[in-house]
Amino acid sequence: MASFSHLRNAVSCATISLVLASCSIGGLMTSFSFDTSDKDTQVVTRSEAEKAKPAVASAPAPQTSPEDLARDDPPPQSIEQLIAETETSAGLPIDGYLGFNATEDKSDVASIADTEARLAEEQTAAAAAKDPGIDPINTASLLPHVAPGAGAGQGSVAEPKQKRIPGLMPLAERQCRSELNAMGVTFTDVEAIAKGSQCGIAYPVRLQKLPGNIAISPDVTVNCETALTFAQWVQNDVAPAVRVRYLTGLKSIETMGGYSCRRVNNGTNSRTMSEHSKGNAIDIGGFTLNSGKTIDVSPKGFFAFREKGLLKSVRASGCEYFNTVLGPGYPKHNDHFHFDLKQRSSGRTYCN
Template structure:
């Protein structure tokens, strides 16, 4: 048994290492694919994952908000399939632009993310390289699209329903009853026309408030007459309706005054009326129909005074009172052209001392002159 010296042992390679080298050379010569030759082993490079970004930004990235990292793990298909890839990898955007941080134990993910420059970079950052669950830590910076300016909704003003209010209009004030229209409380057109005729006849009158003393006793538009044509006074002043006033003024002007001048060579100074408006029945009898006096539609004449001072009483004249008898007969005959009823001395006992004139309307248009 022989022993080798230590120097000889250091000069020879160990048997185990020599056996390994022989086995590797044999495997390479036999064409087995199980082991690669040392040269190939040195030339191998770790394949980089192929990651492509979609043409459009992923829906998970909101342009106006911070990048949102999907909680779903990025599988191997994301790196191999260009249609599913979320990160750029190509000639225009090589993979080396991707900042990758391997995950190791004890690494604070929040601290690693905050170490990025300002938290906003142009390159995407992938976390978890070398693990089974790589994920996108940040996305490439994208300019937010111009947001349409939306005006803040104005607070709706509460509408308070207002009750209708009556406003005083600028209505004309009528001091003249003839100018006041009927819709404003004025008199009818017929009353206005009648008053115009009185003015043309020279009658002095004034409008007085409506008279209503009860059933059958009223004058809607009465006038108070004080003078007739030629300055002939009515004593006392008579309250009549306009129609009887018009007829009476025409009779005095056209019949009485000319007859007095012919017979007495004098004009008429005044007329004494015994009754104008009076709320009573005919002849003041109980149960009789209402008189025309109750409507201001009649007037009674008791005395006529001439300008020379002579007074002519309405009565049955004496046998020798020729001028007086002629005047009274002329008055009675001519007055029927102006009135529908004429009564006087000789008609009945109730009219023995005055003439009664009225404008009573009868169905047959009959005129009663007695």
């Protein structure tokens, strides 16, 4: 029994040893691996393959002729085809895109065209009825005028020197009269003056009173430009010069002529027509003050300081308004001042 027990123990120990040995061998097997791949095969990466590949020159692209391009490319589409491609599933016709109504009746179209044509004709007729054939901006006037003809005592020639349209007045003439009215000048429009081929005024005015209630004695007939220039000169220079020297106002101005169909210096040794023949000049013989003192235009004595000073001032200031100023010392002008608006090609003024 004791031997049997020893044998059993020995078998148990052997079994245990065998188990332990199996475990050790399994562990060793798991710790080592065997390479069974072919040792001659090499692993090459993608980048290395690309580097090893020999450089090969790229072949030139085949040339394409313009005829091949034209043959290959589709022809350009028209605007109608492009619009047709965008039609909705409902099948909107191209007329809808172009603003036409396919259901519109032809008779309606003809009626609309007739209406538009009739309206255009009516507008043309209305415009023609309003146009008198003369530009109303440049020639129309609301001032009444009589037919052209000779003024009283100026002859009976019917043709004026300047053409005048009955009932109409140029823009420059209307503007001139508007300025006279704004200044407070008293004047009257008179009939056109015509005498021969060298004398006349198409739109004359009779000057009667200047600003500040300064009378013109006697009144004179001149063209409107001369009247306006004369009124501005008296208001701005002559009347203030009188107040400075005499401490009183100017009552009246004595005139010695306006329009007159004659030659320079009344025709003495001259064939040149005077500016008076066009109403473009005015002569002054003297001044009357509110105090009653009268100062005539004539050579003064040595002690007439204030009178000489006033006449000298009047003469000098007149050269700033008129193109010609003549007075005592100039032939035929010892008793008056002559002022005119003669236009010279040189543009110069003449003051003597």
